[in-house]
Amino acid sequence: xxxxxxxxxxxxxxxxxxxxxxxxxxxxxxxxxxxxxxxxxxxxxxxxxxxxxxxxxxxxxxxxxxxxxxxxxxxxxxxxxxxxxxxxxxxxxxxxxxxxxxxxxxxxxxxxxxxxxxxxxxxxxxxxxxxxxxxxxxxxxxxxxxxxxxxxxxxxxxxxxxxxxxxxxxxxx
Amino acid sequence: xxxxxxxxxxxxxxxxxxxxxxxxxxxxxxxxxxxxxxxxxxxxxxxxxxxxxxxxxxxxxxxxxxxxxxxxxxxxxxxxxxxxxxxxxxxxxxxxxxxxxxxxxxxxxxxxxxxxxxxxxxxxxxxxxxxxxxxxxxxxxxxxxxxxxxxxxxxxxxxxxxxxxxxxxxxxxxxxxxxxxxxxxxxxxxxxxxxxxxxxxxxxxxxxxxxxxxxxxxxxxxxxxxxxxxxxxxxxxxxxxxxxxxxxxxxxxxxxxxxxxxxxxxxxxxxxxxxxxxxxxxxxxxxxxxxxxxxxxxxxxxxxxxxxxxxxxxxxxxxxxxxxxxxxxxxxxxxxxxxxxxxxxxxxxxxxxxxxxxxxxxxxxxxxxxxxxxxxxxxxxxxxxxxxxxxxxxxxxxxxxxxxxxxxxxxxxxxxxxxxxxxxxxxxxxxxxxxxxxxxxxxxxxxxxxxxxxxxxxxxxxxxxxxxxxxxxxxxxxxxxxxxxxxxxxxxxxxxxxxxxxxxxxxxxxxxxxxxxxxxxxxxxxxxxxxxxxxxxxxxxxxxxxxxxxxxxxxxxxxxxxxxxxxxxxxxxxxxxxxxxxxxxxxxxxxxx
Numbered sequence: 216x217x218x219x220x221x222x223x224x225x226x227x228x229x230x231x232x233x234x235x236x237x238x239x240x241x242x243x244x245x246x247x248x249x250x251x252x253x254x255x256x257x258x259x260x261x262x263x264x265x266x267x268x269x270x271x272x273x274x275x276x277x278x279x280x281x282x283x284x285x286x287x288x289x290x291x292x293x294x295x296x297x298x299x300x301x302x303x304x305x306x307x308x309x310x311x312x313x314x315x316x317x318x319x320x321x322x323x324x325x326x327x328x329x330x331x332x333x334x335x336x337x338x339x340x341x342x343x344x345x346x347x348x349x350x351x352x353x354x355x356x357x358x359x360x361x362x363x364x365x366x367x368x369x370x371x372x373x374x375x376x377x378x379x380x381x382x383x384x385x386x387x388x
Numbered sequence: 389x390x391x392x393x394x395x396x397x398x399x400x401x402x403x404x405x406x407x408x409x410x411x412x413x414x415x416x417x418x419x420x421x422x423x424x425x426x427x428x429x430x431x432x433x434x435x436x437x438x439x440x441x442x443x444x445x446x447x448x449x450x451x452x453x454x455x456x457x458x459x460x461x462x463x464x465x466x467x468x469x470x471x472x473x474x475x476x477x478x479x480x481x482x483x484x485x486x487x488x489x490x491x492x493x494x495x496x497x498x499x500x501x502x503x504x505x506x507x508x509x510x511x512x513x514x515x516x517x518x519x520x521x522x523x524x525x526x527x528x529x530x531x532x533x534x535x536x537x538x539x540x541x542x543x544x545x546x547x548x549x550x551x552x553x554x555x556x557x558x559x560x561x562x563x564x565x566x567x568x569x570x571x572x573x574x575x576x577x578x579x580x581x582x583x584x585x586x587x588x589x590x591x592x593x594x595x596x597x598x599x600x601x602x603x604x605x606x607x608x609x610x611x612x613x614x615x616x617x618x619x620x621x622x623x624x625x626x627x628x629x630x631x632x633x634x635x636x637x638x639x640x641x642x643x644x645x646x647x648x649x650x651x652x653x654x655x656x657x658x659x660x661x662x663x664x665x666x667x668x669x670x671x672x673x674x675x676x677x678x679x680x681x682x683x684x685x686x687x688x689x690x691x692x693x694x695x696x697x698x699x700x701x702x703x704x705x706x707x708x709x710x711x712x713x714x715x716x717x718x719x720x721x722x723x724x725x726x727x728x729x730x731x732x733x734x735x736x737x738x739x740x741x742x743x744x745x746x747x748x749x750x751x752x753x754x755x756x757x758x759x760x761x762x763x764x765x766x767x768x769x770x771x772x773x774x775x776x777x778x779x780x781x782x783x784x785x786x787x788x789x790x791x792x793x794x795x796x797x798x799x800x801x802x803x804x805x806x807x808x809x810x811x812x813x814x815x816x817x818x819x820x821x822x823x824x825x826x827x828x829x830x831x832x833x834x835x836x837x838x839x840x841x842x843x844x845x846x847x848x849x850x851x852x853x854x855x856x857x858x859x860x861x862x863x864x865x866x867x868x869x870x871x872x873x874x875x876x877x878x879x880x881x882x883x884x885x886x887x888x889x890x891x892x893x894x895x896x897x898x899x900x901x902x903x904x905x906x907x908x909x910x911x912x913x914x915x916x917x918x919x920x921x922x923x924x925x926x927x928x929x930x931x932x933x934x935x936x937x938x939x940x941x942x943x944x945x946x947x948x949x950x951x952x953x954x955x956x957x958x959x960x961x962x963x964x965x966x967x968x969x970x971x972x973x974x975x976x977x978x979x980x981x
Contacts, residue, residue: 251698252660254680259622259661286681293682293839294663296622312584313779313815314741316829325966329944350664352623353587355739355815356441356747357403365625367402373968374942 225271239264240272244279253280254290258297267298295350303338303345305383308362312351318358319373324348326373330380344383392430394471397447399508400433401594402626404443408459412444415460419467429471432511435595440748442482447508454482498764500727502735503588503711504751507595512630515637518598524643526717527602530609531651539610540566543713545721547733552578552669552706553781553810554886555732555799558713561703564693565611568701575608575616575655576697576704578674582621582666583782584833586813588737589707591749593620593627596711597634601657603710605648606717608655611703616655619674621662631659666783666837670885671704673839684841685885706811708737728754732798736812742779743770743818752797759793762816774819777902781810783830783837784890786897787823806897808890822919823902824909828856830894834887845888848879852895862922864910873899918980921965925981930955932977939969939978 230236243260247253257276261268268276268291277284291297307327309320327346328334338345354360357369363383371379398413413431420429437445442456453476455466462480469477510517518524530539544559565573577600581589592600604616620628635657638644646654660678667673668683675697677683696702712734716724725733732754738761741747745767752761758778762768769775777787786807788795795801799809817826835849852875855868876892876899883889899906908914915923928939928948933955940948940956947963950956958969958978970978 252678252680255660255663255677256680259663262663289682290680293684294665296663311833313783313813313829314585314747316584317742317815317817317821317826319967322966322968322971325944325964326968350582350623350666351584351586352402353581353590354402355585355587355741355813357406358741358747367406369403369406372971373966374972 226269229269229271230265231269231271231275236265240275244276248280254282254287258287258290262297267301269299301342304343305364306345306347306362307380307383308347308349308352309335310350310352310354310358310360310362311348312353312355312358312360314355314358315351315360320348320359322373323359323361323371323376326376327380330377344380393428394430394451395449396429396431397434397437397449397508397511398431399435399437399440399443399445399447401435401440401443401591403440404445407443409444411460412446412458412463415463416446416467419463420471423467423472425467425471433513434508434511435591437508441746445482451476455480456482498756498760499751500735500753501751502715502724503592503599503708503737504595504749505715506599507591507749510596512595512597513633515598515634515641518596522718523598523714524602524641526714527605527643528649530606530717531649531653536566536610536612539606539717542717542721543610546716546724547721547728547731548709548712548716548724549732549799550706551708551712551736551811553784553808555809558705558709561693561705562607562610564691565613565701565703568694570701571612572615572700573611573613574697574700574702575604575611575613576675576678576692576702577604577616577618577710578669578671578704578706579618579620579624579627580662580669580674581624581707581811582669582837583811583813585739585741585779585815586782586811587739588749588812590624590627592707592711592737593624594630597627597631598638599711599714600707601631601634601638601644603705603713604657605643605655606713607703607705607710609653611701613703614654614656616657617678617697618657618659619662619668619678620659621668622664628659628661635659665839666833667839667885667887670887672885674704675702682839684839685887687884708812729796729798729801731800736797736809738812738814740766740814740816742815743773743821744768744816745770754798755796757794757796758788761797761814762793766816769816769818771818775816776819776821777817777823777826779815779817779826779894780813781808781893782813783833784808784886784893785810785813786893787817787826787901788897789901791901806893806900808893820917820919822915822917823898823905824856824915825860825917825919827895827898828853828860831856831891834891838887838891842882842884842888844879844882845884845891848875848883849888849891851875852879852892856895859906859909860915860920860922862909862913862920864906864913866910868910869899869903869906924965925960926958926963926965926967926969927979927981928956928958929977929979932975934975934977936974938972938974942968942972944968 247256273287277287335348360369437447444458446455466477469475540562548558549555662668665683668677670685673683673685692702735751735753737751779787831853835853838845840846876896880889880892908916918924935953947959
């Protein structure tokens with residue numbers, strides 16, 4: 216049963232309309248649907264493979280797992296790791312753990328507003344960089360810490376931020 | 389196994405990785421190939437060699453030389469000196485010698501490593517390394533020599549208590565679960581280490597995953613379970629990867645799966661990932677999450693030991709609890725019970741962070757004082773500033789002032805002082821920390837992480853946060869403290885789970901120990917530590933300012949004006965009090981008033 220979901224309006228650029236991505240989605244669901252507690256496993260895999268979980272994708276997952284859409288949406292909206300809109304190409308996360316907070320994360324965010332022109336939760340107009348605050352990444356002895364994509368940078372000072380952002384800004388061009 | 393002349397351990401902790409440990413590792417491997425040493429020198433990835441503060445780091449055995457601060461450019465020299473000429477490359481040697489082998493540490497050292505014994509010493513991705521350190525021997529002993537009841541007896545006798553924070557006796561928990569009639573039963577490891585400032589479990593999972601797996605298999609045997617889950621937070625991708633490798637290797641060695649070590653006992657294990665919800669560290673919420681639902685807690689009883697995961701009896705312990713178990717079996721309950729205090733036995737890992745000189749992971753016996761932890765293990769306060777408070781137990785814990793420095797650390801003593809043991813985060817705060825701001829910070833955290841299921845927690849934490857924000861904003865009013873006190877006691881009495889019940893703790897402990905700071909904010913509109921933005925002003929000292937323009941160029945809101953070589957001026961209305969100017973000023977010409 217892999218027919219299209221019942222949604223009236225699948226967005227034009229929804230991953231479900233892209234055959235390659237649709238195959239990935241189906242593969243993830245097929246591999247995991249029999250596991251106990253499959254919803255979390257499937258959503259986690261979708262989030263990391265596709266990068267976000269649109270409303271249409273949620274409906275599709277619900278249909279394939281034979282559970283109500285409300286359950287899937289409930290799970291997606293509960294956990295902060297799941298996002299429903301695409302992020303920028305690069306993600307800059309500011310650790311908001313206790314040690315980082317005491318170590319000056321606020322000043323870093325302030326400086327970021329100046330350098331990139333966006334606040335946490337926003338993406339630059341060119342769709343290149345998303346800035347977020349995140350929970351403790353567990354690198355407290357390096358506070359304050361920022362995470363650029365997968366890379367953890369410790370002991371970051373506000374005046375070093377322009378330099379830190381440069382590589383990911385340039386990659387866009 | 390091939391015989392190598394030298395073993396080189398390179399630290400691949402996130403902190404070292406961000407300083408280029410991978411590049412150094414690659415360069416090193418290339419260089420030993422180039423020098424024809426590939427059959428003589430074995431390179432292993434490991435974690436936690438030293439403090440990671442001067443990474444990338446490398447440990448060379450059997451010489452026991454600890455190199456730090458390496459770059460790819462240093463590698464040819466290092467390889468030539470150490471591995472070809474046999475001379476120690478002194479300029480990269482860690483100045484203070486850090487002993488990695490804890491059995492040899494001098495008796496004056498305050499640390500005892502049980503849970504962390506293998507971290508940084510073995511390759512976490514190689515099960516043979518763990519087995520060489522007596523790994524899985526405890527499991528073998530248990531399966532061949534002990535009845536499940538005897539295993540529980542040993543754990544009971546050791547006095548091991550849950551390291552997740554609540555401190556419930558582990559043996560008792562196992563007993564309850566064993567006594568439950570229903571089947572199947574589940575063994576769950578809580579690796580959802582969400583407390584900000586805590587990273588002990590991550591290190592154990594990344595550095596010694598098999599100790600946790602072995603502990604879980606023993607627990608499963610004791611309670612009669614055949615399936616286990618490790619619930620690990622999504623923020624720890626390396627831990628998840630390491631665990632999956634370890635589980636696969638354990639399966640290949642016949643340590644997981646059917647008929648373990650020929651004993652006809654079956655047990656298998658699966659890693660489940662969280663998705664960034666702090667409340668999932670609460671056991672009932674965690675199980676809801678494994679079941680694929682929103683991570684909302686539900687009331688206890690029934691306790692998980694009776695009705696847990698998928699409605700079946702489940703035993704849930706923390707990473708550190710399981711990691712202790714194999715050692716207790718091997719060395720005996722009496723050995724374990726010989727460490728610690730009357731009611732808290734053994735050792736505890738802590739993540740020491742904040743304004744202390746040597747931040748990082750420590751493991752100390754219960755009964756050690758906070759002073760010993762901060763000054764002897766942690767080396768004292770950064771820049772030798774004054775001590776103000778130590779925060780124990782994460783966002784549900786409390787802040788203790790200097791009067792409590794000589795408090796022996798155990799579950800009961802911390803609770804008596806108005807804090808908790810928690811999972812083991814210790815954040816040291818110096819005299820420049822504003823305690824009201826810290827209270828606000830924790831409330832912001834719990835407020836944000838409240839799952840919303842029960843009203844006291846969902847609405848109550850919001851109200852507390854609003855009051856605290858107002859106080860920090862200089863708009864505190866008479867009666868605020870009393871309202872806070874009332875809200876705090878009602879929220880902790882009426883909330884459903886540990887998150888709500890513990891959420892007011894930081895506020896209460898700060899009210900108890902730092903009341904004067906609240907009062908200064910409310911009645912005098914003054915922030916004694918000069919932190920709260922609405923209550924401070926940045927000013928430039930005439931005469932000290934050289935007019936170098938650095939502050940003006942770095943100000944994010946262009947609030948600083950002034951001619952070159954003239955004293956600059958900060959416009960207090962435009963200033964957002966971010967403090968960047970003060971950090972960049974080379975002449976200490978900017979002060980807070």
